[in-house]
Amino acid sequence: MAQQALLIALFPLVAFVIQALFGKKLPRHGDFVSVLAIFGSFAVATPIFMKLLTQGHVFDTFEVSWMTLPGIEASGRLNSSVNLVVGVLINNITAIMLFMVTLCASLIHLFSVGYMHGEERYHLFFAYISLFSAGMLGLVLSDNLLTFFMCWELMGLCSYLLIGFYYKKPSAINASIKAFMTTRVGDTMFFLGIAGLYYVYGTSNFMAIYKAIQAGVAHDITIAGFPALTLIGFLVMMGTVGKSAQFPLQVWLPDAMEGPTPVSALIHAATMVAAGVFLLIRMFPLLEASHVVLPVVAYVGAITAFLAACIAIVQVDIKKVLAYSTISQLGYMVMGVGVGAFAPGFMHLITHACFKACLFLCSGSVIHSVHTQDMREMGGLKSKMPITFATMFIATLAISGVPGFSGFVSKDRILGGALAYSMEHHGHYLIPLLGFATAGITAFYMFRMIYMTFFGHARDEHKHHHAHEQPLTMTIPLMILAGLSFAIVFAGPTGIESVDHVMPVKWFDQALEGAQQEMGIAEHLSPEAEAVHHQAHGLALMLSLAVAGLGILISSITYLKHLINAEAIKKMVGPLYTLLWNKYYFDELYLGVLIQKGLLNFNRMLAMFDDKVVDRIFVDGWRDVTMVIKSFIGKFDDIVVDRVMVDGTADVTAGGGWIVRQFQTGKVQQYLVLTVMVIIVALFYANLGLK
């Protein structure tokens, strides 16, 4: 079964090659090649998912040795001292991820056929998207961190190419380089983490690492002074921080909105950014083993969630709002994993992928019809675009955590886990606090977006007049994605008996249970811990409902009924608003101080140093030194020193040559004087030598 799974990643790869080489010449510029390829992958992924649903457990691996470097034993026989083995791992998590990724990707491919119609480099767009899908699926399938990292960076490349798709716009190029460089910061640390793993365990295969951690191998090894597991855990976390745009490396995601909207949907909502969280899930046993890293992960997640949510409030660009909401939701997932709620975190990843993809595609269809991204120029589109409105509204309900929708199920569990974590450890109350606050703010700004775009009167008549519903190819994906946002799809025990028995399908929890067994972390809680959890989940349910309702209420008052004047609040809040508007000045900090003033000046100075000083002083010129001497010794030397200056050590030798040549005065008698003087000196030494 694992061999067929390889096909999932190979189809889009083949599509990329075909598209890149012959895209332009194919009919319809070859968009059908990519779409067929991704649907093919979906077709292969579904039976695996079905097998998981029916049997509740699926496991298969397939390995091939990629690089073997021989070493010589004492006996002189060649053994393979370094053997990099790579392959495919299919377990419950992979099956779910495969299904979700291929589903979202297929729908987004379909959507972009309509959205990108008429674009100048149409065929290249599909080439890049296929390459990206191949990278993402490769990442999901790979059973070791090396190929994981390779696909990870391949996706980084595709996001660079796709963000910079409209390369005529300077802002797009800057955004693409910013994205690539920021993620690369995270990737470099992640790679060091992998190197650490090879150092500690000699392999980066997940299964091998799980077994080694269970066996308690290598708890005492230190790398460069730090305990090994903590350092590796931290480095792996930094990989996620880079890729999933967590604090402090979150600056690139909002700018990544420069790319076409399907790209934002596929890459910057559903899959790539989720890969960071997927990494945490894959490496959860390692993080858990190091005890120090998990709380850090939780705090990073919580802080990112809260900060991003606040910024989203003030955004006017529809895609920017969604971008910040993505960062915020990712913060949720990271917080979930951080507090040990590993299963809800993964669940939120899946649910978020669906409804966030739907939200982005809806915003895409809105932008496609009104040709602007600024919400202040929209309004009253409800009547004009009924299907887009309906699907977008469902997705908004899901993300705001309204019960009955998938978002509620996963977010509630995460908040429950966070609460349980803080109650258990009698500390860290900041994490659940930030969690609930973010939940409220999320509801607030999502409904603000809905009201500003669809409700109220049209602010710009010309655009309103043009608004029209999108063709079927674009609306069908919206409907399917909206459908997935309903809770029954993922229903699982919500802790409330009455609600639970209504939800017939518990497949998700069974799958996660099986996965935890494999990872060796199925913690069997002690009775009182069980009670604390139960109590926490009940409390969390109440709190999240209250907070979500509050958010929606405030949002409707200000933006639907206009009872509170948003402008007045803005003035009253004043400096806080500008702080939020400038995204806490992170951009200025990174780009301005760190890059412009710090790095580039340093380079310019170093290059000048290399060219002028090292090249000149050590090698080419003693000019400055001779200048200093000149100023002291005065006129006579001025004549001698000036004529000596030629070029560097060459100066010195040439200078030496010049001095020696001055003895060659041309007058033969002076030669004789010199010769006789040398002979007298020689005699003096001979005499001295004799004594």
Place this chain on the structure above:
Amino acid sequence: MFPILSVMTYIPLLGMIAILAAPRNNPNLVRWISVVATAVPLALGIYLYMSFDRTTPAMQFVEQFDWIKPFNIQYYMGIDGLSVPMVLLTLLLSFLCVIASWGIEDGVKGYYAMFLFLETGMMGVFCALDFFLFFLFWEIMLLPMYFLIGIWGGKEKVYAAIKFFLYTLFGSVLMLLVMVGMYYYSEPHTFNLLQLAQGHQFVGKTVALFGYQLPVDKLFWIGLFIGFAIKVPIWPFHTWLPWAHVEAPTAVSVILAGVLLKMGTYGILRMNYPILPEATLWASNFMMILGVINILYGAFCAMAQKDLKKLVAYSSVSHMGYVILGMASFTTAGVNGAVLQMFNHGTSTAMLFLLVGVIYDRVHHRWIVKPDGSKGFGGIASVVPVYTGIMAIGLFASLGLPGLSGFISEALVFLGAFSNPKFQTYVVIGSLGILLGAAYLLWMFMRVFLGPLNEEHKDLEDINWREILTLAPLCVLVIVLGVYPMPVLNLMGSTIAKLLTLFS
């Protein structure tokens, strides 16, 4: 049996003689002679690759007979895992460069004669196993390089040529002293590199210098290291590189970056490591520091460059830093990664230089940002799409993007170096190089290819078939080795394993 190595080395020499004899006013005949003179050794090289035995670390295709009996100097040629990749790289790049320099008009005979003479020198260096023969080929290469840079170079060609010649000669005269020293301090006086490596002959001895009794093996190690470090180039000795690369014609700077830089590291692995293992261990920390400096220094300087070729030159300094990092780690993965990086850097930098040459032939300037601050190039991706595509491949290969060859060797170097507990802090600092590498290459890609079109270059015509022919094999190599590196990696495995037994 058929002396394949000598034949491969001397066919270009025959080609040179044929060219000198060819009539003056027929440049095409000269070009075709040189194509044949490089194609035949390439074909033999492919046969060599096929029939090379990957399992034994011993020397293969050995040719050994007495040359100068009184000094026990032998004509001793042979290749093993270390030299095969370099030999193949030399043959391939020479063949491609001969095609790439089709556009040379003035002094065609002189140019191709010098070029073929250079190839003989390079082949000799990689195949020679007798120190005297090695030194002979090592210095012979300087002559054609001086004339190639000096006559067909850019504006400051004369200064660059003499600087290159003086620098490398300084290095190689130190090597001459070490060679003679090793001859007289080895028990049965010999120049044979394999015999010199037997029995740690130089460990105890000392020599008097300025009144002190200095240990002989450390002095030899330092002398050889300086000679080879100038070639690599390693940090304090690198200032000739930007000059020589910028002023040399395209094909020559490809060979300079593709092959000549590797001779330094190849020399260290061929001589310093096996003959003076104790001294190498003694100096491993020192080499690691220099490697890290090379990486960061090259990257930082590259960031501030405004000339395309100088940027690629400094990037070579940075990439060679990885090789030194890998070599100094004494781990299987590290050293294998280093030798693979020598091969991969050869292909990816050759691509970059060829591409810079393509744009230079059309526009006759290489300014990313003109000295007066105005834009050199801008947004030419829309005008020359195919060229941009190939440049992207070359760029991302040298960037170390997974899926292309640069990543594999960088990964091996870092995995290897990291698994040696002594050097972990160095590796962490060195990994900054990966980050900076991405920065300056992407900055260049953005400034030259993306953004609004610079009107000056509206009518730039795209890459033609001849240029594609030179770049295609390199693209294929870069991609194939990125996916499955074993075809090149298994060549060197057994030799490096045997080499490392000295250090375990």
Place this chain on the structure above:
Amino acid sequence: MLGETLHNIKLLAPEVCLTLFLCLLFVVDGILPKMRTNRFSMITTVVGCLAALVLTCKVGQTPEAYFGGMVVNDGLTKFFRYFFYFTAAVSCYLAFGSNEIEKQSRMEFSLLLLCTTIGMGIMATASNLLVLYMGIEMVSIISFVMAGFKRDNLRSNEASFKYLVFGGVASGLMIYGFSLMYGLTGSLNYPQIAAYLTSTQGNLGLVFWLALVLIYGGLAYKISAFPMHFWAPDVYEGAPTPVATFFSVGPKAAGFAAFIRIFLTVFSVKTAEGNWQMINGISLAHVIAIISALTMLVGNLSAIGQTNVKRILAFSSIAHVGYMLMGLVTLDRSGLTAIIFYLIAYCAMNLGAFWVVSVVSNIRGREDLDAFRGLGWSMPVLGTCMAVFIFSLTGIPMFSGFIGKFLIFGSVIKSGGFLWLALLGVLNSVVSLYYYVKILKSMWLDKPESQESLSLSFYHAVGLVGLAIPTIVLGLYFTPILEFAERTLSNIL
């Protein structure tokens, strides 16, 4: 008695043969004035030299002193005789191709050249202070005349005047040194002097050192070593190029012959396994090392700033004397083999380099670097030969110059004590590249102003290529020369 003199004359056959050719020239000069201006005199000189070469092969190999110990015939003499006659033949061939020697004074030139060659022969075979003085003076006085051969040229006259004054004083010092040595040891023959010096068991007085310094002064003038090198650049630049060519190789080698002869037979004694060991009390190794270092430095450093190619080559010949003296530091077999090989290599490459300068001065009338501009492209054969000679002079492998330096550094490093000297020598050869390549830069790297393609006459081409080929061949395969040097050294008296 008669039989013995006959035997002695048979041993002196080459010199005798040359004298006969000299007389022939005198007679022809008197009888057939027409022969003065054509190539007859060159042909006779060359034939004379070849005949002498053949006779030297015939002369017996067994080392013996004859004419009462005043003259000795052994391996050293045989080698240097080959050397002188070859140099004389080539210089004469070169001179007749250059327009600096007018047609009417061709006869005189050949006469002077033959005479100098005989003088050099005597210097090499002398094992008696008087005979040595005769030989040196014979060569010097004729060289004064040859230096000033271009009568109406101011620079040539100035060259001969300087050479005259400096040479006169130097040989004066030398003969005064000889007188003191004669006074101290009571004999003129080297063996007796050596016997006396060994008998003093090391407590040699100040007089001996004074004599030694003065004798060194005289000999250093001949090979233009450190304190006595001042005359060389001016004389080489002023003298006509063929004469300068001859000066840089012939008399210099003769000086070396005398230097080695005195060193080996007077100041040291032959040890068992064929090396030489200083007489106790005289440890000159460090003195020679310092002299060689200073000579190298003076030669190389002064040459850097020069623009006149002849002057560059003059300084380079001083530098090469410095390299050769390094061989004498250890006085063992490898050192002397190195000197012999270096002399052979130096002869070929230096003759070639000067020959190119002579051809250029034929065409362009002047010898500064601008005259060489673009000559590589207009005369490829000349350019390539010059490249071969220049790279060989610098010591780049594949050329004989490198092998010379390789052997010299080898002998120095082998002795172990003088690593600093080897380092200095190596750095000097890097510095030497700087000014040598300036010549190639102007020949090849600079484009010629006018595109006129000059043709190199066959007369010169034969000579140049004839010298370039051995420079390359010796660079690649030099075993026969080593064996020849071995034979030479094995039978020194």
Place this chain on the structure above:
Amino acid sequence: MNHLIQFSSSLQGYLAVGAILFALGIFCVMTRKNAIGILLGIELILNAAGINFVAFSKFRTGLIDGQIVALFIMLIAAAEAAVALAVILRFYRLKQTIDADEASIMRN
């Protein structure tokens, strides 16, 4: 200095004369402006050597080879003088002066 003592007393005188002549010769060569003056200096040096040889031949060895050398020295001095005068004559014809410092066209 003990070697000199064993010679008979009168040798001292000759050697002293020789040495003085030698010193004068060198001094004369170095200081005289006039080219002919320089030649005189050279002749003085050669004669000093001649005196030494004759003195040693009489007192030290008693053989006549010292005197033969003196003869040869005179011979060579004559030859040298002839050539020198010819060169100086040509020098005068070209530069109308025989000041030694004039001969310095070719320098460093």
